[in-house]
Amino acid sequence: MDYFQTIQQAIQYMEEHLLEEISYTDVADHVYLSAFHFQRIFSLITDVTPGEYIRNRRLSMAGQEITLSDVKVIDLAYKYGYDSPESFSKAFRRFHGITPSKAKKADAPLNSFNRLVIRISTEGGTIMQYRIVEKEAFQLVAKVEQFETEAVDENGKEVNKIAGFWEDSRESGVFTELMQHAETDDFYGVCAPVSKDSLYFDYGIGMVYDGSEVPEGYQVWDVTPTMWAVFSCIGDTPGCIADTWERIFKEFLPGSDYDMLDDTDFELYPADGPDNLFCEIWIPVAKKN
Known part of the structure; x- marks a missing residue:
């Protein structure tokens, strides 16, 4: 198995379904791995968990959208998979450091979490004994x-x-x-x-x-x-x-x-x-x- 290719396929699947009801177990099924094995591989290769990746990407996109439109917070909450405006606002503030209402104001500082692209890099020739x-x-x-x-x-x-x-x-x-x-x-x-x-x-x-x-x-x-x-x-x-x-x-x-x-x-x-x-x-x- 090419683990780097598998994780890239998983990321592609997550990106295509970010606005749908999706969990990392769905992604694991897509790449033919158990939820346990997939979560461990994804976390070790990317340094974030699959669930964290999905949450961060959604909140990053929500931050961009809230500054570029007059969308209501309640609509954003449901669009990005939250059960209520309150739970969305709490997650939004935890990620961006400000509330959605403050993010609507001009020049509000927001955080960005971009799509991951897996690249293989060759570094110093270290030896791994096994x-x-x-x-x-x-x-x-x-x-x-x-x-x-x-x-x-x-x-x-x-x-x-x-x-x-x-x-x-x-x-x-x-x-x-x-x-x-x-x-x-x-x-x-x-x-x-x-x-x-x-x-x-x-x-x-x-x-x-x-x-x-x-x-x-x-x-x-x-x-x-x-x-x-x-x-x-x-x-x-x-x-x-x-x-x-x-x-x-x-x-x-x-x-x-x-x-x-x-x-x-x-x-x-x-x-x-x-x-x-x-x-x-x-x-x-x-x-x-």
């Missing part, structure tokens, strides 16, 4: 929760709730419970879409299952046999995970002989490893046709 591993099926015993594929704050900015899940699990004794049912000392952060069109994904904190009785509130996570591309996250903080994911989509996948499969991927936190290794990212891959 290894390809063929692994048989295995099972994890895991504490699993569902998270929104696009979780945003009141300002429409993406928020990451996974770190909080890890912290809550540590404080509530999840790690200790998992170790009672594990074959190894390694921890996993495992992730998969709930279904193709779901707005949620499953994320589990787990360990390799030893076959004992699964404790209440936990479950067995089956990881299917496949080929994996494995990347080391080097650093002292979780930020190195996001940096590695960005490089996977911007550097590794476009230039490699592999496509990422829309299935379970995971972070592996080995009990024994180099001091500078935060974790490993394992992504399921297949040879390109």
